[in-house]
Amino acid sequence: MPALTPEKKRPAARSAGRPLPELIFGDLWEYDPATETADPKLKPRYDLFIGGKFVAPASGKYFDSINPANETKLAEIAQANAADVDAAYAAAQKAFTTTWGKLPGKERAKYIYRLARLLQDRAREFAVAETMDGGKPIKESRDFDVPMAAAHFFYHAGWADKLDYVAPGRKVAPLGVVGQVIPWNFPLLMMAWKLAPALAMGNTIVIKPAETTSVTALKFAEIIQDAGLPPGTVNIVTGFGDTGAAVMNHPTAVKVAFTGSTEVGKIIMRSLAGTDKKMTMELGGKAANIVFDDAPLDEAIEGVVNGIFFNQGEVCCAGSRLFVQESILPAVIRKLRHRMASLRVGDPMDKNTDVGAINSKAQHERIAHYVRLGREEGATLHASDDTDPCVSPAADGKGFFCRPCFFSDVQPSHTIAREEIFGPVLSVMSFRTPDEAVSRANNTPYGLAAGVWTDKGSKVFDIARRLKAGVVWCNTYNKFDPASPFGGYKESGFGREGGVHGLRPYVDLD
Amino acid sequence: MPDRLDVLKTYKLFINGAFPRSESGRSMPLCAGKRVMAHLCKASRKDLRDAVEAARAAADKWAAATAYNRGQILYRMAEMMEGKRRELSEAVACVPAPASKSRRRAVSPEDEVTRSIDRLICFAGWADKYAQVLGCNNPVSGPFYNFTITEPTGVVAVITPDAPPLLGLITLLAPVLSAGNTAVVLAGGPNPIPAAVLGEVCATSDVPAGVVNILTCDRAELLKFVSGHRDIDAVHGANLSAPDATILREGVAENIKRVTIRADVNFIDADCDSARWIEPFVEMKTVWHPASV
Numbered sequence: 001m002p003a004l005t006p007e008k009k010r011p012a013a014r015s016a017g018r019p020l021p022e023l024i025f026g027d028l029w030e031y032d033p034a035t036e037t038a039d040p041k042l043k044p045r046y047d048l049f050i051g052g053k054f055v056a057p058a059s060g061k062y063f064d065s066i067n068p069a070n071e072t073k074l075a076e077i078a079q080a081n082a083a084d085v086d087a088a089y090a091a092a093q094k095a096f097t098t099t100w101g102k103l104p105g106k107e108r109a110k111y112i113y114r115l116a117r118l119l120q121d122r123a124r125e126f127a128v129a130e131t132m133d134g135g136k137p138i139k140e141s142r143d144f145d146v147p148m149a150a151a152h153f154f155y156h157a158g159w160a161d162k163l164d165y166v167a168p169g170r171k172v173a174p175l176g177v178v179g180q181v182i183p184w185n186f187p188l189l190m191m192a193w194k195l196a197p198a199l200a201m202g203n204t205i206v207i208k209p210a211e212t213t214s215v216t217a218l219k220f221a222e223i224i225q226d227a228g229l230p231p232g233t234v235n236i237v238t239g240f241g242d243t244g245a246a247v248m249n250h251p252t253a254v255k256v257a258f259t260g261s262t263e264v265g266k267i268i269m270r271s272l273a274g275t276d277k278k279m280t281m282e283l284g285g286k287a288a289n290i291v292f293d294d295a296p297l298d299e300a301i302e303g304v305v306n307g308i309f310f311n312q313g314e315v316c317c318a319g320s321r322l323f324v325q326e327s328i329l330p331a332v333i334r335k336l337r338h339r340m341a342s343l344r345v346g347d348p349m350d351k352n353t354d355v356g357a358i359n360s361k362a363q364h365e366r367i368a369h370y371v372r373l374g375r376e377e378g379a380t381l382h383a384s385d386d387t388d389p390c391v392s393p394a395a396d397g398k399g400f401f402c403r404p405c406f407f408s409d410v411q412p413s414h415t416i417a418r419e420e421i422f423g424p425v426l427s428v429m430s431f432r433t434p435d436e437a438v439s440r441a442n443n444t445p446y447g448l449a450a451g452v453w454t455d456k457g458s459k460v461f462d463i464a465r466r467l468k469a470g471v472v473w474c475n476t477y478n479k480f481d482p483a484s485p486f487g488g489y490k491e492s493g494f495g496r497e498g499g500v501h502g503l504r505p506y507v508d509l510d
Numbered sequence: 511m512p513d514r515l516d517v518l519k520t521y522k523l524f525i526n527g528a529f530p531r532s533e534s535g536r537s538m539p540l541c542a543g544k545r546v547m548a549h550l551c552k553a554s555r556k557d558l559r560d561a562v563e564a565a566r567a568a569a570d571k572w573a574a575a576t577a578y579n580r581g582q583i584l585y586r587m588a589e590m591m592e593g594k595r596r597e598l599s600e601a602v603a604c605v606p607a608p609a610s611k612s613r614r615r616a617v618s619p620e621d622e623v624t625r626s627i628d629r630l631i632c633f634a635g636w637a638d639k640y641a642q643v644l645g646c647n648n649p650v651s652g653p654f655y656n657f658t659i660t661e662p663t664g665v666v667a668v669i670t671p672d673a674p675p676l677l678g679l680i681t682l683l684a685p686v687l688s689a690g691n692t693a694v695v696l697a698g699g700p701n702p703i704p705a706a707v708l709g710e711v712c713a714t715s716d717v718p719a720g721v722v723n724i725l726t727c728d729r730a731e732l733l734k735f736v737s738g739h740r741d742i743d744a745v746h747g748a749n750l751s752a753p754d755a756t757i758l759r760e761g762v763a764e765n766i767k768r769v770t771i772r773a774d775v776n777f778i779d780a781d782c783d784s785a786r787w788i789e790p791f792v793e794m795k796t797v798w799h800p801a802s803v
Contacts, residue, residue: 167786170784170786266764269763270760270762270763273756274756283766445765470794471795472796475800476799479654483651487794494766496794496796501658
């Protein structure tokens with residue numbers, strides 16, 4: 001008979017003042033991979049989509065789109081130059097004056113409903129393609145990106161015959177041809193955010209997806225064909241920054257919409273200063289998430305984790321600055337470490353994966369740079385095993401991965417507390433009074449989003465009112481809906497997307 | 511020789527509730543024909559900075575004032591204008607309106623004052639109503655209470671058109687104030703005297719110091735400083751030249767200013783009474799709150 005273990009004779013850890021053993025979910029067993037296997041139905045090469053047809057780029061040049069999780073080539077994407085952008089605008093102008101622009105709203109609505117339905121029909125295929133192209137976990141593309149994109153088309157379709165209600169008391173008309181440039185963090189969803197209101201209001205479109213994530217946009221071109229939209233209503237040109245600049249600066253565009261970094265947004269705004277083009281800009285953010293000592297702590301931790309680690313933190317409204325009331329700071333740090341340790345980082349196609357691959361090598365380097373800076377400037381790094389989070393977990397070292405991490409001992413002057421990182425890196429700071437929380441939260445040129453956690457109703461609305469941010473999540477975070485306007489204060493941009501407010505930038509008010 | 515010599519008024523800047531001369535000591539003669547009507551202060555870049563500082567300092571309190579209170583203060587301004595009718599009419603009349611190429615109906619100086627007062631009263635009324643016109647509840651698909659409210663943008667530079675000197679100014683300023691913003695007015699053009707008189711209206715009508723600041727100036731000289739000033743959140747102008755509009759729009763790229771330059775505005779249109787004139791100077795804030803336990 002085995003002897004009793006010596007531990008049996010020792011006093012319990014709690015009464016002896018030793019740290020309690022910690023059980024991390026997933027530590028005691030290994031998960032079997034649960035890989036999504038649906039066929040993304042990719043073509044080896046994607047041409048430009050102009051005038052309802054796939055056409056080869058004028059330059060004959062193509063670039064590779066790779067899977068950021070394993071760095072293998074997914075497809076070749078056409079590289080559009082100024083001549084291609086001209087052709088796209090000519091097609092859009094023609095559609096505006098001859099077909100789409102002449103359709104009654106009720107008919108436009110039915111086309112947009114079709115887009116929603118066709119996307120729902122092919123949802124799994126699009127989710128897989130999105131995850132392979134962009135690196136986000138399949139559970140997010142499957143449960144968030146694709147259904148939300150379909151919801152945006154569904155919501156906006158119903159607006160197409162209700163222009164009289166967009167701005168009551170005003171006569172409203174479509175604008176004409178609009179140019180749009182979208183980012184790589186939610187490729188299909190951002191496309192839906194841009195296309196749906198523009199189409200509903202009767203405009204035609206030239207849109208440029210980001211160079212690292214063009215695949216689902218071009219797959220969506222197939223849906224546009226299948227839905228029978230008049231040729232030229234939506235034109236998709238792919239390429240790099242020069243293609244985007246050509247889309248933004250084209251004289252045919254009466255309105256441009258841009259979602260991306262504040263830096264690029266400012267270049268666009270400067271180049272358009274001498275024109276009468278209408279603009280909407282959805283730019284960067286450095287959102288504050290404020291946790292008061294009377295907050296429901298476990299819910300708040302879930303919200304904080306979702307707020308910063310959703311989509312690998314590559315979210316403009318990511319809650320990247322956490323302000324915790326001083327008395328609960330130790331508890332929050334302990335709980336955050338615990339919760340973070342159970343996030344599964346790895347193959348984005350695995351249905352168990354919580355944090356997938358960083359979108360590109362360049363973005364991975366950017367995140368690693370900020371993590372390095374955070375340490376150099378004196379903040380304390382917390383990662384699941386406190387080693388460098390920016391190392392690939394894959395045996396061959398392939399793929400761009402960054403494990404979730406956060407910094408404590410962060411000063412407001414630290415670079416990581418001021419600049420947008422766009423990665424799974426959280427800065428944790430403390431505050432004593434509500435006034436201090438508000439003034440520190442507002443102490444940034446950005447103003448896209450913010451979060452408030454407290455169980456007291458009057459405090460919720462008092463803080464929500466005083467935060468300078470376009471979206472304030474109270475006791476929740478990262479919630480989106482087609483009916484809910486989204487957009488920023490200050491240097492996070494202007495104009496709203498979603499809801500009735502998102503329609504106004506796409507109409508001409510008398 | 512007249513029996514009694516007229517006592518002429520010295521027109522000064524209006525900054526933070528006080529009437530300083532330009533720190534630069536500069537003035538500009540205002541002439542009607544060959545007659546010098548007045549020497550107006552010619553505001554400098556430093557005066558602009560002082561005015562913005564005052565406007566910023568006043569912004570939070572004015573934004574937090576109740577809408578009812580803001581409406582009453584704007585109404586009080588209109589009352590004061592009514593009492594200064596004669597002076598305002600003379601100020602408008604002292605420089606003949608520039609010949610207009612359009613066939614718009616010209617209004618007499620008295621009529622311009624009347625319309626200015628009526629417009630201000632219109633926006634006094636909007637103060638506690640536009641939020642219901644511009645904001646809304648949003649039917650999101652989930653157990654959330656979700657609504658979109660309006661909040662003032664902050665410090666707004668108001669760039670007056672050449673004409674009409676008073677109605678143009680009031681039409682651009684009233685929506686900005688009604689929404690809870692503070693303002694720095696650049697009054698240039700051929701006749702900034704009505705703007706200088708409006709400072710006296712503000713000073714006597716419960717408008718908190720710093721909420722309205724009025725700089726008589728050479729507009730072209732100061733526009734680039736407005737454009738480059740990072741503490742100006744928005745710009746409201748109308749009927750400006752294309753180069754002037756471009757200079758102001760470059761400020762969008764500086765600190766993402768909200769720049770609204772209206773073209774071809776006919777200030778006697780009833781359209782200028784619309785809440786849509788307020789819309790560019792409010793930020794839409796969407797608040798989510800769980801509605802489940």
